Amino acid sequence: xxxxxxxxxxxxxxxxxxxxxxxxxxxxxxxxxxxxxxxxxxxxxxxxxxxxxxxxxxxxxxxxxxxxxxxxxxxxxxxxxxxxxxxxxxxxxxxxxxxxxxxxxxxxxxxxxxxxxxxxxxxxxxxxxxxxxxxxxxxxxxxxxxxxxxxxxxxxxxxxxxxxxxxxxxxxxxxxxxxxxxxxxxxxxxxxxxxxxxxxxxxxxxxxxxxxxxxxxxxxxxxxxxxxxxxxxxxxxxxxxxxxxxxxxxxxxxxxxxx
Numbered sequence: 001x002x003x004x005x006x007x008x009x010x011x012x013x014x015x016x017x018x019x020x021x022x023x024x025x026x027x028x029x030x031x032x033x034x035x036x037x038x039x040x041x042x043x044x045x046x047x048x049x050x051x052x053x054x055x056x057x058x059x060x061x062x063x064x065x066x067x068x069x070x071x072x073x074x075x076x077x078x079x080x081x082x083x084x085x086x087x088x089x090x091x092x093x094x095x096x097x098x099x100x101x102x103x104x105x106x107x108x109x110x111x112x113x114x115x116x117x118x119x120x121x122x123x124x125x126x127x128x129x130x131x132x133x134x135x136x137x138x139x140x141x142x143x144x145x146x147x148x149x150x151x152x153x154x155x156x157x158x159x160x161x162x163x164x165x166x167x168x169x170x171x172x173x174x175x176x177x178x179x180x181x182x183x184x185x186x187x188x189x190x191x192x193x194x195x196x197x198x199x200x201x202x203x204x205x206x207x208x209x210x211x212x213x214x215x216x217x218x219x220x221x222x223x224x225x226x227x228x229x230x231x232x233x234x235x236x237x238x239x240x241x242x243x244x245x246x247x248x249x250x251x252x253x254x255x256x257x258x259x
Contacts, residue, residue, distance in 0.1 A: 008073070008074050008080055009071055009072065009073055009074040009123070010069065010070070010071045010073065010122070010123040011045075011069075011070050011071075011073055011079075011083075011120060011121075011122065011128075012067055012068070012069045012070075012119075012120065012121040012122075012123075012125070013037070013041045013044070013067065013068045013069075013070070013118075013119075013120055014065045014066065014067040014068075014118070014119045014120075014121065015033070015037050015065060015066050015067075015116070015117070015118050015119075016065040016066070016115070016116070016117045016119075017033065017113060017115050017116045017117070018115040023065065024065065024066050025065060025066060026061050026066060029066050033066070034066070037066060037068070038068070040102045040105065040106070041068050041070070042054050043098050043099075043101075043102055044098070044099050044102045045057065045070060045073070045076070045079065046098065047078060047079065047082075047096040047098050047099055048096050048097055048098050049078060049096070051075075051076050051077070051078050051079065052073060052076050052079060056072055057070045057071065057072050057073070058070070058071050058072055078096060079099075082095050082096055082099050083120065083128050083129065086103075086128065086129045087128060087129070090135070090136050090137050090138065091137075091138060091139075092104070092137055092138065092139040093139055095139075100139050103129075103131060103137050104137060104139065106118040106131040107131050107135050107137050110131055110132045110133045110135065111133050114133055116132070116133070117130070117131070117132045118130070118131040118132070119131075144204045144205065144206055144207075144213070145204065145205055145207060146202070146203075146204055146205075147202070147203055147204070147205045147212075148200065148201065148202050148203075148218065149200075149201050149203055149205075149212065150198060150199065150200055150201075150221065151168060151170060151176075151178070151198070151199045151201060152170065152171055152196065152197070152198050152199075153168045153169050153170040153171055153196065153197070154168065154169045154194060154195065154196050154197075155167070155168055155192045155193055155194065155195060155197050156168065156169050156175070156193075156194065157193075158180075158185055158192065158193065159185065163179070164179070164180050164181060164182050164184075164185055165177050165178060165179050165180055166178045166180055166185070166199070166217060168197070168199065176212075176215065177215070178199060178201055178215045178216065178217050179214075179215065179216045179217065180216070180217035181217075184217055184219075184220075188220070192220070197220060198220070198221040198222070199217060199219075199220060199221070200217075200218040200219045200220075200221050201215050201216060201217055201218055202215070202216050202218055203215040203216070
């Protein structure tokens with residue numbers, strides 16, 4: 001059995017505010033704030049994956065501010081991972097969407113009520129998260145990574161004096177532009193206009209949407225999408241000649257089964 005004081009088993013949710021100049025607490029809190037806070041705590045614990053069952057979580061109320069202490073959370077790996085992230089970053093992009101929504105609601109409430117503060121603390125009352133009217137949490141999409149891709153489609157335009165580029169219509173009908181150098185566009189004798197080509201490109205890809213940006217040509221790649229009977233027969237002939245002196249039972253010989 002996991003002890004109650006396990007640092008990854010207990011989490012304190014606290015909200016502080018003033019009502020008529022007095023601090024809120026268990027014995028002085030509006031019904032609206034109490035209901036909203038309880039709902040937010042439940043949603044934050046459960047998250048999108050409902051990894052925490054509120055029916056299995058024990059809650060106690062502490063004085064000082066309005067504080068709910070939840071225990072029985074040791075198996076909620078996603079919850080603790082999100083809290084680790086919140087300690088390091090104000091970006092909510094990688095956070096569970098329901099937990100991110102709770103943080104943004106708290107931030108909006110704190111901006112409306114200047115005395116309102118929300119805190120999440122561990123078992124030793126060390127702060128894990130603080131939300132007040134100076135918080136700047138944002139759920140912006142900034143997860144871009146460098147990638148290399150292959151794009152197949154028809155070249156519809158290419159060239160340019162100061163910013164040479166290629167316009168290609170992909171197989172799905174989407175038209176995009178790929179930056180290139182003049183040397184890349186000039187190499188080879190092949191006329192690529194209005195022909196199907198395979199482009200090897202570098203780009204930045206958004207991990208959430210798959211969107212590509214800053215696309216740049218690495219090279220034109222050879223592409224043979226159709227079956228070529230003559231080429232196939234040539235490969236068969238080459239293979240036949242290469243294996244002409246190999247005995248039929250070569251595999252059994254390798255296995256040591258030849259007598």
